[in-house]
Amino acid sequence: MMRGGGGLPTLDVSVTRKISDSTVRRLSQYLRILEGRRDSDPGTLSSHELAGDAGTTAAQVRKDLSLFGSFGKRGMGYRVDELKDHLREILGLQRVWRVALLGAGRIGSALFEYADFRRRGFDIVAVLDRDPGKIGTPWGKVVVRDVRDLERTLAEDEIDVVILAVPEEAAQLLTDLAVGAGVRGILNFAPVQLRVPPDVAVQDVNVVTELEALSFELTRSRGNGAG
Amino acid sequence: MMRGGGGLPTLDVSVTRKISDSTVRRLSQYLRILEGRRDSDPGTLSSHELAGDAGTTAAQVRKDLSLFGSFGKRGMGYRVDELKDHLREILGLQRVWRVALLGAGRIGSALFEYADFRRRGFDIVAVLDRDPGKIGTPWGKVVVRDVRDLERTLAEDEIDVVILAVPEEAAQLLTDLAVGAGVRGILNFAPVQLRVPPDVAVQDVNVVTELEALSFELTRSRGNGAG
DNA sequence: AGGTGTGAACACTTTCACAGCA
DNA sequence: TGCTGTGAAAGTGTTCACACCT
Numbered sequence: 001m002m003r004g005g006g007g008l009p010t011l012d013v014s015v016t017r018k019i020s021d022s023t024v025r026r027l028s029q030y031l032r033i034l035e036g037r038r039d040s041d042p043g044t045l046s047s048h049e050l051a052g053d054a055g056t057t058a059a060q061v062r063k064d065l066s067l068f069g070s071f072g073k074r075g076m077g078y079r080v081d082e083l084k085d086h087l088r089e090i091l092g093l094q095r096v097w098r099v100a101l102l103g104a105g106r107i108g109s110a111l112f113e114y115a116d117f118r119r120r121g122f123d124i125v126a127v128l129d130r131d132p133g134k135i136g137t138p139w140g141k142v143v144v145r146d147v148r149d150l151e152r153t154l155a156e157d158e159i160d161v162v163i164l165a166v167p168e169e170a171a172q173l174l175t176d177l178a179v180g181a182g183v184r185g186i187l188n189f190a191p192v193q194l195r196v197p198p199d200v201a202v203q204d205v206n207v208v209t210e211l212e213a214l215s216f217e218l219t220r221s222r223g224n225g226a227g
Numbered sequence: 228m229m230r231g232g233g234g235l236p237t238l239d240v241s242v243t244r245k246i247s248d249s250t251v252r253r254l255s256q257y258l259r260i261l262e263g264r265r266d267s268d269p270g271t272l273s274s275h276e277l278a279g280d281a282g283t284t285a286a287q288v289r290k291d292l293s294l295f296g297s298f299g300k301r302g303m304g305y306r307v308d309e310l311k312d313h314l315r316e317i318l319g320l321q322r323v324w325r326v327a328l329l330g331a332g333r334i335g336s337a338l339f340e341y342a343d344f345r346r347r348g349f350d351i352v353a354v355l356d357r358d359p360g361k362i363g364t365p366w367g368k369v370v371v372r373d374v375r376d377l378e379r380t381l382a383e384d385e386i387d388v389v390i391l392a393v394p395e396e397a398a399q400l401l402t403d404l405a406v407g408a409g410v411r412g413i414l415n416f417a418p419v420q421l422r423v424p425p426d427v428a429v430q431d432v433n434v435v436t437e438l439e440a441l442s443f444e445l446t447r448s449r450g451n452g453a454g
Numbered sequence: 455a456g457g458t459g460t461g462a463a464c465a466c467t468t469t470c471a472c473a474g475c476a
Numbered sequence: 477t478g479c480t481g482t483g484a485a486a487g488t489g490t491t492c493a494c495a496c497c498t
Contacts, residue, residue, distance in 0.1 A: 019447075020489065021440065032418060042377040046457065055420045058457090059491055066459055074458045075498040091439050092446025099438075105335040111434065113333050116418075122438050144267075161441055185441040187434070191259060191343075193282045201444040203437040207338065207414070210430040211326075211349050212255040212318050213248065214388055214412040217428040219319025220246075221411075247467070273479065285479090286469055293481055302476040415482045458497080469486070476478085 024091075029054050030061070033086040036082055046077035093121045098158055100183075102174055103165035104129035104144050107189055110197050111138060126157050150174065154181040162186040168192050179185060183195075240369050250291050251318075256281050257288070258314040261307055273304035289316075320348045325385055327410075329401055330392035331371050333358035333418055338390060339366060377401065381408040388412040396417050 033053045037104075047058040047065075054061070065071055065078075071086050072078045088094050097201075099122050101108050111117075112124060127139050129146040135146045145153055153159070162178045164171055164186055171190035178186065185201045188194055194202050240442075264272075274285040274292075281288070287312045292305075293296055298313050299305045315321050326349050328335050338344075339351060354366050355374040362373045372380055373433065380386070389399055389405045391413055398417035406427055413429045415421055421429050 013280050019443075022489075024440050024443050025436055027443075028433075028436040029420070031439075032435070038236065048457085053420065055422075057283065057491075058323050059493095060489095062458060063460080063490075070459065072496070073458045074457050076494070077457065090443070092442040097438075097442060110333040110337040112433070116435055116436070117491090120438070121442075158323070161438070173417075185445050187437055187441060190270050193280065196283075199448060201441050201448070203441050204259055205432060205434060205437055207341070207432060208253075208259070208343055209255040209413055210350075210432055211324075211344070211347070211388070212258075212320065213251050214414060214428050214430050215319040215324060215348075216246075216251050216254075217319070218324075218387065218412050221426060221428070245466085249467080275479085284469075286471095287467095289480060290468075290482080297481065299480050301474070302478045367467065448485065456481090456483090456498085457496105460493100462492085464491070465489085467486100467488070470484085471482100472484105473480105475480080 006034040017067065019067060020162075023067065026054065026056060026060070026064050027087055027091060030064075031084065031091065032202065034084045034087070037080060037146045042079075043081065044077050044079050047072070050078075054167070076170075095121070097122050097160045099124045099161045099163060100128065100148070100154060100159040100178075101165065102128050102147065102165045102178075103163075103167075103189075104131070104134045105165065108165040109139075111165060122161070124163075126153050126208070128153060128187060129168075150177050154183060159183060161187065163187045163189070164194075165189045200221065235348060244294065247296060250294065251411065252301050253283060253287070253291050254318060256313055257291075258311065258318065258320075261311045264307060268307075270308065271304045271306050274299070275304070280288065295415050319435070322348070322386045324349050326351045326388045326390060327353040327355065327381060327384065327386040327405075328390045328392065328418075329374065329377070329405075330390075330394075331366070332357070332392065333363045335390075336366075336393040349388070351390075353386065355380060357393075374401070377404050378408045381405060381410060386410055390416070391415045391421075392416045 030050055033050060047061040051058045051061045068090050069086065071083055101112055101124050103125055108127070112127065117124060120141065127142055127144045128150055129135060130147045131145050134144045135143050160183070162183050163176060166174060168190050171188065171192050172194060175186060175194045175196060179196055179200055184199065186194065186196070186204055188204045191206055196202055257277055260277060278285045278288045295317050296313065298310055328339055328351050331354055337355070339354065340435040344351060352369065354369055354371045355377055356362060356371050358373045361371045364371050379396060385411070389410050391401060393401060395417050398415065398419050402413060402421045402423060406423055412429050413421065413423070413427065415429055415431050418433055423429055
């Protein structure tokens with residue numbers, strides 16, 4: 001493989017190549033698995049081991065990683081610490097992302113309480129809602145703000161990413177405001193297809209769709225000899 | 228296209244063919260879009276319209292639907308009511324699925340309160356937790372039960388699908404018990420790769436992975452001329 | 455021997471483009 | 477004419493298999 005530099009770590013993160021969504025999700029999973037390893041575990045692991053834990057194949061693991069560089073040693077496998085660092089860099093997790101939570105309802109509060117975000121580099125620095133009964137109440141270190149101050153909040157708090165946990169009807173309007181205020185990433189819990197400019201990234205979480213996918217699978221497999 | 232019967236509705240649901248996950252997700256989306264239409268909207272719509280609302284292409288819509296039958300009329304498009312029925316049948320939504328919620332914490336309670344499930348054919352008929360402070364408390368029409376009664380509850384309540392909203396450490400154990408008790412579908416919120424027999428369907432929901440996918444996209448696009 | 459990195463083969467998905475029906 | 481349904485083409489993603497390094 002050709003690469004320019006001398007002693008720099010081998011990492012092709014900067015190369016613009018199309019990386020599939022499934023690859024990215026697996027990389028996230030690999031990182032989670034590595035982070036779950038104890039200090040007593042060996043400091044090195046093979047693509048086979050990682051694949052086993054991730055429910056994929058060794059070839060898939062090697063291919064995924066090789067898209068970004070050569071992180072392993074032949075005959076040895078991958079050094080856990082090194083690979084963790086590479087994955088964090090690949091995924092853009094070596095910085096803290098400033099997140100605003102839009103919607104302080106059930107979903108919003110469940111997400112807010114989920115401490116893993118902070119540990120994983122996503123800091124919820126603002127919470128906004130429409131309900132006067134919620135505005136002004138303290139949530140941990142932040143105070144719930146009026147969603148009408150959305151644009152100012154996003155700018156002042158230098159928000160990178162917005163988590164949309166509001167009713168369907170409000171989702172597109174708030175998206176437009178957030179995008180206008182410079183937000184480039186949205187994690188969308190509302191069951192609508194958000195319309196955004198091409199330079200804005202959206203990830204959808206839709207539990208009903210997941211359940212319907214289960215329903216589909218269960219319905220199909222019923223007849224196929226599983227009895 | 229060849230098909231056996233006489234006057235029966237044209238529907239290939241029974242045919243065993245590999246349908247991709249992305250197709251299934253789009254079908255769910257199409258259904259949601261159709262259900263969101265008002266009575267004042269036209270009773271018919273084209274693949275182009277549906278594609279527009281779903282953020283995909285007309286060819287994709289037609290291909291997705293054609294995997295299951297010929298539901299449209301050339302020159303006319305699709306009848307909304309008919310297509311809704313077909314999609315419900317394809318997705319296995321013409322019955323009510325009996326769901327047990329494992330874990331009455333933040334996520335569990337947010338999910339439980341999300342009324343859309345019931346409307347969409349997923350009835351949460353049991354809630355279980357480990358916490359003695361929660362066991363016995365009424366949640367709507369059901370009472371939180373001791374997770375130690377899991378197997379009996381699953382059998383007695385004829386549970387089809389389990390929603391796993393418990394801490395990571397408990398997830399695999401509860402999965403094994405549920406599978407042993409005959410559950411064939413699991414919606415998993417725990418950040419672990421569950422091990423299940425091949426006839427059990429699992430869908431994962433992992434918000435951290437979604438955020439990391441956003442992080443990846445934002446990191447990559449930074450340099451690529453969006454400024 | 456053990457295990458990575460990777461081109462090539464294969465499998466799957468999406469898009470194209472058009473015949474054919476309303 | 478308008479729009480579906482669908483083979484064929486193009487495009488993507490996964491698996492194979494092996495050269496090569498430790």
